[in-house]
Amino acid sequence: MKKEISESRIVFIGICVVMMATSIFIFTKSLSQERSSISNELFAKKVSGTEAVFPDIAQEKEVFALAGKAKLLGKQSTYSSSERTLSNFYKRRAYPGAPPKIPHEVQPDMVGGNNCLTCHDNGGYVAKFSAYTPVTPHPGMENCRQCHVPETTDALFQETDWNTFDPPEIGHSALHGSPPPIPHSLQLRGNCLACHGGAAAVREIRSSHPERINCRQCHVYMK
Ligand code: HEC
Ligand code: HEC
Ligand code: HEC
Ligand code: HEC
Incomplete structure (x- = not known):
């Protein structure tokens, strides 16, 4: 009985570790994608000479x-x-x-x-x-x-309020x-x-x- 519990615990912990690693991977990947798309956009504006937008x-x-x-x-x-x-x-x-x-x-x-x-x-x-x-x-x-x-x-060209x-x-x-x-x-x-x-x-x-x-x-x- 005892042995069974510890085995399923190991499986459970294993699944948790895999899930955590996956979510960290997805999160960092999407973060870096977001960053590069922002700087690409800025760069595009700069080279096309419209940086005054920012x-x-x-x-x-x-x-x-x-x-x-x-x-x-x-x-x-x-x-x-x-x-x-x-x-x-x-x-x-x-x-x-x-x-x-x-x-x-x-x-x-x-x-x-x-x-x-x-x-x-x-x-x-x-x-x-x-x-x-x-x-x-x-x-x-x-x-x-x-x-x-x-x-x-000193005078105005036209009255104004x-x-x-x-x-x-x-x-x-x-x-x-x-x-x-x-x-x-x-x-x-x-x-x-x-x-x-x-x-x-x-x-x-x-x-x-x-x-x-x-x-x-x-x-x-x-x-
Ligand atoms: C496109 C319009 C424009 C042109 C061209 C321009 N200015 Fe100005 N200037 C402004 C505006 C608007 C301000 C007010 C900025 C503020 O106070 O927010 C200003 C402010 C200033 C000031 C005040 C700074 C202070 O400390 O009070 C000086 C001096 C000045 N300009 C000098 C110049 C000189 C010299 C040139 C040409 C070499 C020039 N400007 C060309 C629009 C212009
Ligand atoms: C044409 C002149 C002019 C220029 C250029 C200018 N400022 Fe100012 N700044 C002012 C004036 C005038 C004030 C007072 C508030 C007002 O009348 O806009 C002020 C206020 C400030 C204050 C607040 C000070 C306080 O005691 O609360 C800061 C901080 C500041 N400016 C930073 C900057 C920075 C940073 C830049 C450059 C990116 C800059 N200013 C460019 C004229 C200028
Ligand atoms: C390393 C940080 C730092 C940098 C860089 C910096 N400041 Fe400041 N500035 C401060 C701090 C902190 C205060 C508040 C000082 C106080 O309350 O005694 C201040 C205060 C001011 C004030 C209010 C008047 C005064 O002197 O207390 C103005 C205007 C100002 N700064 C303008 C500028 C301008 C313009 C630049 C760039 C040429 C600049 N600062 C760069 C930190 C900085
Ligand atoms: C011989 C040096 C000199 C020359 C050349 C000169 N200025 Fe000035 N300018 C000054 C001085 C000094 C002041 C400050 C006067 C005061 O506050 O009574 C000033 C003030 C100004 C101001 C007012 C800024 C403010 O915020 O009060 C403007 C705008 C200005 N000058 C624009 C010009 C323009 C445009 C030209 C060229 C057509 C020009 N100046 C040529 C010395 C000069």
Whole structure:
């Protein structure tokens, strides 16, 4: 009697082991298939040049555009009287996400490219305008005046009831001292250090650690 029980137990344990091995095999196989199909899809989008479909994934090139200057930006900590604040930042924009107007004189034939990038690619202090130059957050776009225009009148072309809306709030860290999430869209905001590092960065959002160049390793995107 005793012998019979232990035999059927061995058979039972054997079946369990086989079933467990099978399910682990099926599970890992389907997991790896799922992964490769995702990366294949991403790759296909990349090679066909439509990576903009994934604005919050495919912006590595922009994110690291200022990596070589990160240390320098970290040293530019002398706050001048012309320091920018969030409210100044938004005063030049029709609404959060809109291109700021050009606040300084520009020659009519200065359309973009190096005319603007001599200053806006590197930043730095311009005595003539008594201000630090904000670095362009989208280094790939060169036809600047397609989107940025100087203000030429105070009046409206036509009456309108348009109102702007509030920008997203800052300071939503999960715990005291943990990295706050990115509260804004990344459209035309790929070059993080342009706005978050150096003397031209807005005071409230100037990062204390521009040298940690891989921002999105710690800061996640908040939808
Ligand atoms: C001589 C250097 C220099 C050149 C050339 C220059 N800029 Fe600027 N730009 C500045 C400085 C400095 C500021 C900051 C001015 C301030 O805040 O009062 C600025 C501010 C701006 C801003 C406002 C950014 C913001 O968020 O407030 C825009 C937009 C801009 N420039 C666009 C352009 C365009 C487009 C061109 C080319 C047609 C150009 N700039 C050429 C130095 C320059
Ligand atoms: C396709 C439209 C477009 C083009 C072209 C473009 N910009 Fe912009 N730019 C924007 C928008 C939109 C913003 C606002 C981003 C935001 O605040 O979310 C912006 C923001 C900026 C800022 C503000 C950064 C800050 O810290 O406040 C600067 C400076 C700037 N652009 C410079 C340039 C220069 C210089 C060029 C050309 C070399 C250029 N832009 C080309 C749309 C454009
Ligand atoms: C055109 C300028 C600009 C660019 C480029 C930009 N940001 Fe921001 N960021 C802002 C502004 C302005 C705020 C404040 C909220 C708002 O108004 O959108 C902000 C807020 C944040 C905050 C929240 C800070 C806090 O104290 O809660 C984080 C984190 C952040 N950004 C990370 C990033 C990262 C990472 C990138 C690059 C992928 C980036 N930002 C690119 C302008 C910018
Ligand atoms: C290794 C992780 C890590 C990386 C990488 C990182 N951050 Fe942070 N960040 C943090 C933490 C943690 C805080 C919160 C600090 C605190 O509360 O004292 C923070 C805070 C911030 C803030 C709020 C203001 C401040 O300095 O406290 C901004 C803005 C910011 N980071 C932007 C950036 C940008 C832009 C980059 C890339 C150039 C970046 N961070 C890279 C961990 C990181």
